Amino acid sequence: MFGLNALKTLIPAIIAIISVASTVDAHGYSQEVILGTVKHTGSLPYQDPYMSPYPDRIIRKIPSNGPVEDPSLIDVQCNGYAAAGWKTAPSSIVGKIKAGDTIKFHWTDWADSHKGPIITYMARAPSDITKWEPGTAPVWFKIDHSGKSADGKWAATDKLYETNHIYTVRIPPKLQAGQYLIRHEIIALHGAFNFPGAQFYPGCVQVQVEGTGTAFPSKSSLVSFPGAYNASTPGILFDIYSDQSLAYPIPGPPVWTGGN
Ligand SMILES: *[C@@H]1O[C@H](CO)[C@@H](O)[C@H](O)[C@H]1NC(C)=O
Numbered sequence: 001m002f003g004l005n006a007l008k009t010l011i012p013a014i015i016a017i018i019s020v021a022s023t024v025d026a027h028g029y030s031q032e033v034i035l036g037t038v039k040h041t042g043s044l045p046y047q048d049p050y051m052s053p054y055p056d057r058i059i060r061k062i063p064s065n066g067p068v069e070d071p072s073l074i075d076v077q078c079n080g081y082a083a084a085g086w087k088t089a090p091s092s093i094v095g096k097i098k099a100g101d102t103i104k105f106h107w108t109d110w111a112d113s114h115k116g117p118i119i120t121y122m123a124r125a126p127s128d129i130t131k132w133e134p135g136t137a138p139v140w141f142k143i144d145h146s147g148k149s150a151d152g153k154w155a156a157t158d159k160l161y162e163t164n165h166i167y168t169v170r171i172p173p174k175l176q177a178g179q180y181l182i183r184h185e186i187i188a189l190h191g192a193f194n195f196p197g198a199q200f201y202p203g204c205v206q207v208q209v210e211g212t213g214t215a216f217p218s219k220s221s222l223v224s225f226p227g228a229y230n231a232s233t234p235g236i237l238f239d240i241y242s243d244q245s246l247a248y249p250i251p252g253p254p255v256w257t258g259g260n
């Protein structure tokens, strides 16, 4: 049988297998988005495809509650399942929000095994957002992120439970007006002790930001999806089981503060 050391090295894998097996139905997505005080239904992968016509949402459509597991695929941008030929697409409606107002993402139930960060990016559409797909162009900047607090609480589980699955982000108050995609994601780390192993749960909201601000990040600081995350990005390969006191480096660029 196994020696004790061999068994020890297997523990993370065993825990991950158990977590995956017990939470098959407990992945998730943003089921609702609240712009200021206005509620918008999210992309509902288990209802929308059965409606005729397919409903317009301000969130681009997603294939399921499952994760994107390869950050080099276009799927990591706004969700999708390219391996099965399923692509997301621009939607025909756009939400309105004032710079400085909050956007709230209301997640479905989220498994405690799926610990990880919650991260939000924006990208300014150069033309009509209802037709725009960024591809691999570097257009994204980070407006918010939350990982593991000093007392060991994870954003995607402990913190999200405290707010009834609602995560709140503020649109930078001085951000210049225009049409933007807001890319909001949870990264689940239960399998992230290997690469690939981290699971990405992204979604993209189409908004018109209103305001009189003029701030915008420098061109050289913008990142791409796919592109921003790979095996050597801190926080993508990370063992959440080995040392609970270890600080967690949130992946991606620093939060852009110039619009505050
Ligand atoms: C991996 O991502 C990092 C940013 O996290 C980037 O600096 C690096 O160039 C990327 N490596 C490859 C091989 O793309």
Ligand SMILES: [Cu+2]
Pocket: 023, 026, 027, 028, 067, 114, 188
């Ligand atoms: Cu899951």
